Amino acid sequence: MSLDPTARPVDPVTAAPGANRRGPNALLVIGAVIVVAVAVAGVVSFFWTPFDTGFTDTANAKVGMGVGGHLLGTDRLGRDIASLLMAGAKTTLYVGIVAVGIAAVIGTPLGILAAMVPRRYSEFLMRCTDLLLAFPALLLALMFAAIWGGGITTAMIAIGIATIPSFIRVVRSGALVVLESEYVQAARVAGRSRLGIAWNHVLPNVLGLVIVQSSVSYAIAILAEAGLSYLGFGAGLTTPSWGLMLQESQSTLSSYPMITVWPALAIAIAVVGFNLLGDGLRDRFDPRLAGR
Amino acid sequence: MTGASAAAPVTDAVVQLTGVGRKFHRPGGGTVTALDGVDLTIPRGSAFGVVGESGSGKTTLMRIIAGLEKATSGRVLVDGTDITALPEKRLTFLRKTLQVVFQDPMGSLNPRMTIGRIVAEPLVVQGHRDVSGRVAEVLEQVGLDATIVGRYPHQFSGGQRQRISIARAIAPDPAVLIADEAVSALDVTVRAQVLDLIAEIAARRSLTLIFVSHDLSVIRRVCDRVAVLQGGRLVETGAVQRVYDHPEQAYTRRLLAAVPRLAESLEMARARAAGNRGGRSTTTADAGGNDSGTDDSSTDTNTEDAR
Numbered sequence: 001m002s003l004d005p006t007a008r009p010v011d012p013v014t015a016a017p018g019a020n021r022r023g024p025n026a027l028l029v030i031g032a033v034i035v036v037a038v039a040v041a042g043v044v045s046f047f048w049t050p051f052d053t054g055f056t057d058t059a060n061a062k063v064g065m066g067v068g069g070h071l072l073g074t075d076r077l078g079r080d081i082a083s084l085l086m087a088g089a090k091t092t093l094y095v096g097i098v099a100v101g102i103a104a105v106i107g108t109p110l111g112i113l114a115a116m117v118p119r120r121y122s123e124f125l126m127r128c129t130d131l132l133l134a135f136p137a138l139l140l141a142l143m144f145a146a147i148w149g150g151g152i153t154t155a156m157i158a159i160g161i162a163t164i165p166s167f168i169r170v171v172r173s174g175a176l177v178v179l180e181s182e183y184v185q186a187a188r189v190a191g192r193s194r195l196g197i198a199w200n201h202v203l204p205n206v207l208g209l210v211i212v213q214s215s216v217s218y219a220i221a222i223l224a225e226a227g228l229s230y231l232g233f234g235a236g237l238t239t240p241s242w243g244l245m246l247q248e249s250q251s252t253l254s255s256y257p258m259i260t261v262w263p264a265l266a267i268a269i270a271v272v273g274f275n276l277l278g279d280g281l282r283d284r285f286d287p288r289l290a291g292r
Numbered sequence: 293m294t295g296a297s298a299a300a301p302v303t304d305a306v307v308q309l310t311g312v313g314r315k316f317h318r319p320g321g322g323t324v325t326a327l328d329g330v331d332l333t334i335p336r337g338s339a340f341g342v343v344g345e346s347g348s349g350k351t352t353l354m355r356i357i358a359g360l361e362k363a364t365s366g367r368v369l370v371d372g373t374d375i376t377a378l379p380e381k382r383l384t385f386l387r388k389t390l391q392v393v394f395q396d397p398m399g400s401l402n403p404r405m406t407i408g409r410i411v412a413e414p415l416v417v418q419g420h421r422d423v424s425g426r427v428a429e430v431l432e433q434v435g436l437d438a439t440i441v442g443r444y445p446h447q448f449s450g451g452q453r454q455r456i457s458i459a460r461a462i463a464p465d466p467a468v469l470i471a472d473e474a475v476s477a478l479d480v481t482v483r484a485q486v487l488d489l490i491a492e493i494a495a496r497r498s499l500t501l502i503f504v505s506h507d508l509s510v511i512r513r514v515c516d517r518v519a520v521l522q523g524g525r526l527v528e529t530g531a532v533q534r535v536y537d538h539p540e541q542a543y544t545r546r547l548l549a550a551v552p553r554l555a556e557s558l559e560m561a562r563a564r565a566a567g568n569r570g571g572r573s574t575t576t577a578d579a580g581g582n583d584s585g586t587d588d589s590s591t592d593t594n595t596e597d598a599r
Contacts, residue, residue: 182400190414191387204404
């Protein structure tokens, strides 16, 4: 198809599925592998972890790698770090899915709406978006925690709401391109209603952007959850969480640094993984950025 | 295509514009006049060309007739109904009467919809019955196989996509077909075929064809009457042959001189093809869609009809 003399640079948001110009990008593959690994660890932890996460091996507390059968050693109370990390992955995934889900489900329709309504309404919507954008997820979560009390549910909702503006902006800009396209003109000539155009033409063509934004937002959600749990506003003491592990390891930081290093590493790797996946997917869906 | 005599009184106008103007507001303030006092009558059943350079207002004119944009002054009658002030929701009759084939073969088909859904769109929206039967019928009329309904636009060449676009436009059986630069983005050899297909369909269905193009030679091939636009004003109108052979306006003469003729372009393309016998992918790809089709003379070969 690329030999077609009528071929033009492909419209960023309408690039056909399967019409990719390049093979899989190495960074995209690394990102995907990390994300899948985190997901598998989290899912497996439902059924099996090397040790029970509540089991305190008092004889082997604060040991290093491999001692007493503990792959990554144990923490201050003698709990198995590898098991805690796996269970923490579960919490990370759960929080991320709910938070990003809230943001995508609310932000995508609002973004399409902002692109389709008359200018004075969209201006209002976008100024509200800017206002919300001024509150980082952490700040919003602290506010919510102050009002309704901390906890993982408050954290998820706060992170989700704080992520809505980024979805509105990305979806709106994509929708504006789609609305200019000739196939939307053709749909209007066919007599499609505005709602019909939004559902049949705009939404399917901005979904790629939504997926990319979800992946990037997921990384931010992981960080926010870890931060909140670290501060004590996120996961409760009984919920396994990487942020909580960091916080608990503080007292032993100077004497047993590895107890801090493992959860920190898990957070860093997961965030990098989701970011790589998002960037890789963006390259695929948005040829404007390709080759940068 | 029998040319109506330029002097014949218009008995039945399908599109009538009276003093139509369109101004756009610049974001930074100030206005741009895209159309200014255009009076135009398009007789029913005619093949009417609208020609002008980019910026002449021809696309704005087309969009106003198609109800995609509102005139800021004047009156627009389509099939006897004044559409000037009608909101888009109340243009149902226009959607049944008038369809458009757009310029860009890559951009006029939703990449996430199958060909079947694309061609069926006007039928579904307008509540027709036997949608799949009609879709198969119009696909065959444009020289494509009806079995392609499950495929996606990116699997087709530019010429094939333009055929799909034509199929979508004629599916609801409109009385008026607007072609907006419908062949400008195509390779010259494919251009001639698609052009002939549009002319043939317009003649067979006794459609009123409104052909918008910057290329007078393209208009000459399919139209009997032509209107020349310059800077938003109508500078000349009349029978194609007359305007082509004896342009009254200096602007029309310049336009004629500036545009390379389709026949010449074809010659050049053929010469190039003879130079490298590697075989062009587009022409073969376009033929691939046709050899299973059952259509007649104008669509089945690549070179034969490129006179």
